[in-house]
Amino acid sequence: MRYKVTFVVGLTIGYVLGTRAGRERYEQLKKSAREISKNPAVRNAAESAGQTGRQFAGKAFAAVSDKVGDAVPQALAGRVRALRDRAGGGGEDDWGTSNT
Structure with a gap:
């Protein structure tokens, strides 16, 4: 309850100062x-951060899927593949680094 009251008070102060x-x-x-x-x-920084995040997500998915095997739902696997394809993951080698 205390957090709700704090949130409402903060919201009210922000609204008053904003107006x-x-x-x-x-x-x-x-x-x-x-x-x-x-x-x-x-x-450039935002693009680099996004690309790095996609690389880490791909590596994490590969590591998790190796450990859990077929327990990864097909919907999740398909979504990750689609994101990887959309990001242009075709230029990656076995280590997950780009050749450019």
Whole structure:
């Protein structure tokens, strides 16, 4: 119960402060976020993080499926294969690193 009350109080404070800041401040924050997201360094970092996450997920799936064998549901296996194909996993060697 204590956490619910804390959450509601935090939500209320955030709403009050947000409404006092007004639309102009919201537009400033939105413009800043848009400019940051267009920065090539930020885009490269996000792309790199996504690619690394996909690689780790693929390695983890392979390790888990080796240990549990046929206990991995086919729906999960198909979803992982689809994500791997969509990410362009064709350029990976046996170690899971790209050749580029």
